[in-house]
Amino acid sequence: MTLELDSFMKQYEIAMNSHIFSNVQPLLCNDCVFYFSDGTFTGIHEAQNAFEKTRNTIQEELYSIHNVQWITVNDNACVCIYQFERK
Numbered sequence: 001m002t003l004e005l006d007s008f009m010k011q012y013e014i015a016m017n018s019h020i021f022s023n024v025q026p027l028l029c030n031d032c033v034f035y036f037s038d039g040t041f042t043g044i045h046e047a048q049n050a051f052e053k054t055r056n057t058i059q060e061e062l063y064s065i066h067n068v069q070w071i072t073v074n075d076n077a078c079v080c081i082y083q084f085e086r087k
Contacts, residue, residue: 005070005078013065019055021048062087 008027015023025044034041034050041050063084072079 001073005068005073005080009065009068009080009082013063016051017062019059021051021055024051 012024012027015027018024025048028044028047030044031042032044032047034047036050036054039050041047063086066083066085068080068082070078070080
């Protein structure tokens with residue numbers, strides 16, 4: 001399972017760095033929750049709004065994901081925390 005989760009996070013990192021939400025959306029569930037420095041966003045629509053707001057602010061920046069810690073992994077959900085590092 002660890003290899004699958006690592007692969008998923010790499011796909012997520014690539015999708016986020018594309019700055020195109022339609023690349024990110026297939027990796028998210030409809031009731032996803034994002035914690036950003038400017039708030040908590042629940043659901044796919046709030047996540048999209050937060051993503052697009054951030055994208056409009058930092059259009060050319062790229063990020064890498066580090067220190068992934070899986071909080072919960074089961075058949076119903078996978079929850080992790082991680083750090084974004086600006087490249």
